[in-house]
Amino acid sequence: MPRMFAAGPKRAAADAYEQGRSSGLQQGYMDGYFRGKSQGIVNRVLYAPTLRNLHVLFVSSGKGFPYSPIDEAIIATLHTMVSQVTVSDAKQDVAAEASRTRPDLVLVLDGMYMPVEQMDAIRSMGLRTAVWMTDDPYYTDISVGWIHHYDYIFTLELNCVAHYQNLGCAQVHYLPFGAFPLHYRPIAMPAAASRDIGFVGTAYPKRIRFFEPIMDQLMRHRTFISGNWWERLPGYARFSNRIEVNKWMGPAETADVYNSAKIIINLHRAVDDDDINQNSGRIPAASPNPRTFEINACGTLQLVDEREDLARFYTPGIEIETYRSQSELLEKIEYYLANDQHRKDIAHRALERTYGEHTYAHRLNTLLSVIFP
Structure with missing residues (x-):
């Protein structure tokens, strides 16, 4: 009788182990299938733009982290899209660089730290200029200080299009940010805790x-x-x-x-x-x-x-x-x-x-x- 009594808990433990093992294997299979399908989607639909014969001088925000990943995303993407990319930032003499290299476009991210005198000098050379606003509508009180010094305004906020047009900007366009596939993508085995x-x-x-x-x-x-x-x-x-x-x-x-x-x-x-x-x-x-x-x-x-x-x-x-x-x-x-x-x-x-x-x-x-x- 003692042996029969002891067998009950052992059998229950064995059954529980097998049930847990089976459940774990099934869960692992389903998770692997889900992540594999995610990777298949990425491989199938990833967009590759046509290369343009353009030279873009990109001016980073100058704000450092957490804006620097946006700078990185734009720079890396431009390299796949145009024939030449020159990179500068708001702390450098961008006007001198533009005069030396004569780009087709000077593209500035954010513009908060970019001296407007520099942008005026660049426009006086007959070069196209554009700014891509990063924080609309949260800092619109101060952005009015620099938006008039660009040919093209791109804003990630729909309601700021009319705002900038009402301030006298002729070329205002709605352009939200997006995802950079080298930064954000499915990961087969995440390191973070589930x-x-x-x-x-x-x-x-x-x-x-x-x-x-x-x-x-x-x-x-x-x-x-x-x-x-x-x-x-x-x-x-x-x-x-x-x-x-x-x-x-x-x-x-x-x-x-x-x-x-x-x-x-x-x-x-x-x-x-x-x-x-x-x-x-x-x-x-x-x-x-x-x-x-x-x-x-x-x-x-x-x-x-x-x-x-x-x-x-x-x-x-x-x-x-x-x-x-x-x-x-x-x-x-x-x-x-x-x-x-x-x-x-x-x-x-x-x-x-x-x-x-x-x-x-x-x-x-x-x-x-x-x-x-």
Whole structure:
């Protein structure tokens, strides 16, 4: 009898082991299939633009990180699109470089640190100039100081097109950022810890007010947050083991986090956070932020707060999911964690749309087509 009694727990343990092993193998197979399909989509739809016989002098933002990855994306992409690229920055004598090399276009990212006297000198040479605005509409109070010194204005915010036109700029064009495939792409084996939900971003005041009431519900899952200032969250100490604070993550680490999660939350910054913005005209934001494209480029389901112009880029419910409140966000998190295949299907459609339409190569091709029709 003692032997028979002992056999029961042993058999139960063996059965539990086999069940866990079988479940793990099945989960591993499904995850491998999902990531393999993601890579197949990238290989099939990656956009290769036509090479143009142009010389572009690119002037980086001069702001350093976190703007430098955008500089890198534009420079690397231009090298695949035009016959010659010269790189400078706002701290150098760009006018002298333009006089020496005589480029077809001087393209400036952001323009905040670029002396307007330099741009006036370049335009006096008869050279085309353009600026691609990085922070619209959040700093429109100060951008008025330099936008009139360029032939072409490109803005990532739809509502700033009319704003700049009303200020007297003749050539204003809507051009959001996109995804850079060398930075944001599916990863077969992410190094970051596996998670159900992830959020990457600075703890702006309105983000804190949005997340604070739902932290308990979010943390019932494997939820991790990364970004500056999250120690300001009331009750931060309770969740500090899953909140990484005061760290700017580069593209590689950010992409790794995106790939490690089943769901990534995207919450846009608010236009009326007066402590951090310079937008006294309260120009509303209609356009998706750059993170929208970068998350989707990793093949991960994105839950993003609604913006008016989002549907121009992704079809809600088909290629991306949206929310309008904390309760709707929580409801959709529960749904997609319980409906794995639906989550993966949307993520794959977003990945295909991103690589097919929303890379920096697409955006720069549009920019060059406007200037050199």
